Amino acid sequence: MELDNxxxxxxxxxxxxxTRTGEPVGSKRIASLLDIxxxxxxxxxDMAILFDMGLLEQPHTSAGRVPSHMGYRxxxxxxxxxxxxxxKEMAAIEAMFNVRDPDPDRLLSDAAQALADYTHCVAxxxxxxxxxxxxxxIELIPAAxxxxxxxxxxxxxxxxxxxxxxxxxxxxxxxxxxxxxANARLAGKSINEISSAxxxxxxxxxGDYTEVFTSLLTAIYSLCKEINDGxxxxxxxxxxxxxDEMKDFSKDLLLMLGKKERAIExxxxxxxxxxxxxxxxxxxxxxxxxxxxxxxxxxGPSRCGTLALVGPVRMEYPKLIPHIEYFARMLSELLSxxxxxxx
Amino acid sequence: MELDNxxxxxxxxxxxxxTRTGEPVGSKRIASLLDIxxxxxxxxxDMAILFDMGLLEQPHTSAGRVPSHMGYRxxxxxxxxxxxxxxKEMAAIEAMFNVRDPDPDRLLSDAAQALADYTHCVAxxxxxxxxxxxxxxIELIPAAxxxxxxxxxxxxxxxxxxxxxxxxxxxxxxxxxxxxxANARLAGKSINEISSAxxxxxxxxxGDYTEVFTSLLTAIYSLCKEINDGxxxxxxxxxxxxxDEMKDFSKDLLLMLGKKERAIExxxxxxxxxxxxxxxxxxxxxxxxxxxxxxxxxxGPSRCGTLALVGPVRMEYPKLIPHIEYFARMLSELLSxxxxxxx
DNA sequence: TTTAGCACTCATTACCTTCAAGTGCTAAAC
DNA sequence: GTTTAGCACTTGAAGGTAATGAGTGCTAAA
Numbered sequence: 001m002e003l004d005n006x007x008x009x010x011x012x013x014x015x016x017x018x019t020r021t022g023e024p025v026g027s028k029r030i031a032s033l034l035d036i037x038x039x040x041x042x043x044x045x046d047m048a049i050l051f052d053m054g055l056l057e058q059p060h061t062s063a064g065r066v067p068s069h070m071g072y073r074x075x076x077x078x079x080x081x082x083x084x085x086x087x088k089e090m091a092a093i094e095a096m097f098n099v100r101d102p103d104p105d106r107l108l109s110d111a112a113q114a115l116a117d118y119t120h121c122v123a124x125x126x127x128x129x130x131x132x133x134x135x136x137x138i139e140l141i142p143a144a145x146x147x148x149x150x151x152x153x154x155x156x157x158x159x160x161x162x163x164x165x166x167x168x169x170x171x172x173x174x175x176x177x178x179x180x181x182a183n184a185r186l187a188g189k190s191i192n193e194i195s196s197a198x199x200x201x202x203x204x205x206x207g208d209y210t211e212v213f214t215s216l217l218t219a220i221y222s223l224c225k226e227i228n229d230g231x232x233x234x235x236x237x238x239x240x241x242x243x244d245e246m247k248d249f250s251k252d253l254l255l256m257l258g259k260k261e262r263a264i265e266x267x268x269x270x271x272x273x274x275x276x277x278x279x280x281x282x283x284x285x286x287x288x289x290x291x292x293x294x295x296x297x298x299x300g301p302s303r304c305g306t307l308a309l310v311g312p313v314r315m316e317y318p319k320l321i322p323h324i325e326y327f328a329r330m331l332s333e334l335l336s337x338x339x340x341x342x343x
Numbered sequence: 344m345e346l347d348n349x350x351x352x353x354x355x356x357x358x359x360x361x362t363r364t365g366e367p368v369g370s371k372r373i374a375s376l377l378d379i380x381x382x383x384x385x386x387x388x389d390m391a392i393l394f395d396m397g398l399l400e401q402p403h404t405s406a407g408r409v410p411s412h413m414g415y416r417x418x419x420x421x422x423x424x425x426x427x428x429x430x431k432e433m434a435a436i437e438a439m440f441n442v443r444d445p446d447p448d449r450l451l452s453d454a455a456q457a458l459a460d461y462t463h464c465v466a467x468x469x470x471x472x473x474x475x476x477x478x479x480x481i482e483l484i485p486a487a488x489x490x491x492x493x494x495x496x497x498x499x500x501x502x503x504x505x506x507x508x509x510x511x512x513x514x515x516x517x518x519x520x521x522x523x524x525a526n527a528r529l530a531g532k533s534i535n536e537i538s539s540a541x542x543x544x545x546x547x548x549x550g551d552y553t554e555v556f557t558s559l560l561t562a563i564y565s566l567c568k569e570i571n572d573g574x575x576x577x578x579x580x581x582x583x584x585x586x587d588e589m590k591d592f593s594k595d596l597l598l599m600l601g602k603k604e605r606a607i608e609x610x611x612x613x614x615x616x617x618x619x620x621x622x623x624x625x626x627x628x629x630x631x632x633x634x635x636x637x638x639x640x641x642x643g644p645s646r647c648g649t650l651a652l653v654g655p656v657r658m659e660y661p662k663l664i665p666h667i668e669y670f671a672r673m674l675s676e677l678l679s680x681x682x683x684x685x686x
Numbered sequence: 687t688t689t690a691g692c693a694c695t696c697a698t699t700a701c702c703t704t705c706a707a708g709t710g711c712t713a714a715a716c
Numbered sequence: 717g718t719t720t721a722g723c724a725c726t727t728g729a730a731g732g733t734a735a736t737g738a739g740t741g742c743t744a745a746a
Binding site (some may be wrong): 143237 | 447479480482484486487490492494496500502504506508580581584585593594597598601680
């Protein structure tokens with residue numbers, strides 16, 4: 001797909017004007033906007049060609065032109081000039097991260113919230129746990145007479161705990177016995193190997209204690225599963241309601257984003273650095289009128305995550321892409337530090 | 344406000360028919376619906392009186408009548424017959440609770456989700472921590488060379504933990520020292536007394552260790568604050584989008600519910616068993632066209648929570664009120680068991 | 687290749703009419 | 717006194733028509 005210089009400028013101008021106003025753009029407006037000298041008629045000719053190429057659309061004969069999803073694709077791939085983040089904005093973003101709590105579990109959801117607030121889009125953040133993460137240690141802490149806290153620590157620094165009520169009196173002996181037993185069977189195992197079936201098989205090998213320990217082992221399974229599933233959160237859903245052009249679609253889109261398994265789909269396989277998918281490229285009914293900007297980030301050597309933005313096709317890509325990348329970089333640094341793999 | 348028998352029946356019929364259809368109800372329809380024999384003209388006379396009393400409204404002269412918020416108030420207080428939950432529904436609700444994870448922290452959010460799914464409204468659940476809850480114990484668990492897990496256990500069974508990276512090598516001695524120090528100063532104190540200022544004062548009294556322990560003490564403060572703040576979660580926001588009559592208001596309402604401090608307001612002071620507020624009774628712009636059903640529940644002797652439902656004024660009160668009450672009862676039982684106060 | 691000119695298209699708006707639902711009032715019936 | 721039938725009246729919704737104007741596509745000249 002080759003476009004001569006003027007057509008490129010015209011397409012770029014139409015997209016940027018449409019992004020700004022949300023209204024179809026006419027030849028006259030472009031003529032006054034462009035720095036090149038060309039009459040509206042000339043521009044009309046070029047617009048007709050861009051239309052034939054599928055880069056523009058026409059709501060109806062007597063309206064101006066609107067960029068098609070293909071037009072946006074061309075713009076993102078060839079025309080867009082990313083606008084660098086100003087030091088002021090950088091400081092603002094850093095401040096958001098700094099005032100927040102440094103708890104890794106929260107960092108992700110706070111970042112999503114901040115990103116959503118900042119971009120007025122829906123922000124999704126997630127992490128995945130790769131198979132090489134191991135169970136490092138299992139700890140049992142007596143909390144009260146018949147209550148223990150069970151804690152799973154993974155090799156990548158992830159920690160999950162749960163309060164467990166048990167049917168027996170919690171003595172130092174029992175705790176020690178169980179801790180030894182659990183660590184002997186589970187520590188060093190890959191976290192994604194801890195299946196429900198494996199835990200079941202363990203329950204029977206505790207001998208006399210089978211009944212007593214079942215609930216503890218089940219809790220360990222849940223905790224491992226939580227670590228293995230990674231984190232996932234969606235913020236700023238209500239932001240979508242502010243876009244007039246989405247009012248017919250936002251309901252379905254919001255319902256879809258509300259379903260975790262559907263929302264995870266749109267993050268893709270994480271096999272990219274930055275990925276922008278426009279409208280129908282998303283292969284999903286609900287996203288046919290939305291765009292998704294996804295960025296991958298690393299957390300230390302053994303874990304990675306995805307940060308994504310869902311918003312109207314008419315998104316300020318040149319501004320938002322550098323922003324989400326900066327968010328991802330900050331998150332990467334902070335989480336890598338917080339969860340650094342240790343000997 | 345006294346209404347004769349027929350007027351009561353007419354008001355009840357109008358409200359129930361309007362709740363069902365969402366359309367203004369005319370005198371003819373009521374005549375065919377009512378079991379009492381009365382002509383449309385008679386009903387029209389009564390409707391005119393109900394209208395004068397402020398219990399009905401008229402969208403325009405040639406339309407039927409619509410219940411006013413005052414009409415709903417009268418209905419809820421005097422006319423409504425709560426429909427008991429069927430054993431089948433009870434079983435369905437119990438099943439929801441059973442298949443879910445028994446973790447107390449999750450129970451609340453799962454219950455809100457289930458309630459939202461069940462009622463097609465927004466569900467809010469929250470717990471508050473009363474001042475008599477104490478810090479029972481603080482535990483420090485070494486997780487890796489420079490990483491510890493810090494854990495606060497409260498007298499009401501609440502447990503919160505956080506991973507902390509520290510600047511020193513974690514030895515058994517240091518852990519013991521810090522655990523002793525922290526417990527000496529904090530255990531037994533009321534959880535809401537652990538202020539930022541108090542923690543600050545502690546940091547200086549650790550002597551040589553001031554710098555090393557600052558991050559740990561800050562973490563303790565956060566954890567106490569989390570316990571003291573209780574839990575709060577909102578689920579099913581997108582449900583509101585399904586109501587045609589709310590399409591003009593749902594945007595503002597959703598934005599408001601998205602703000603925690605605003606959403607907390609509408610739970611009220613918890614000084615009630617069941618509370619229904621209709622439309623303008625809510626004293627909030629955004630809720631002027633919505634109703635809130637709030638139920639209080641107890642968690643053991645020392646903690647209570649609120650479960651609330653936000654939906655259209657045209658809500659199926661007779662069905663939903665018993666349902667949310669049943670949810671609250673279930674929650675109360677399960678949480679009381681899970682978090683029972685212990686010696 | 688570019689541009690001016692002009693006929694043409696079509697959404698939007700305003701205005702009008704018709705239609706139907708439902709009311710309020712009056713006078714008769716119970 | 718209460719209830720009811722009858723009927724004029726009101727009003728939003730739906731449908732049709734005309735005027736408006738923004739913006740196009742095409743043609744022919746520059």
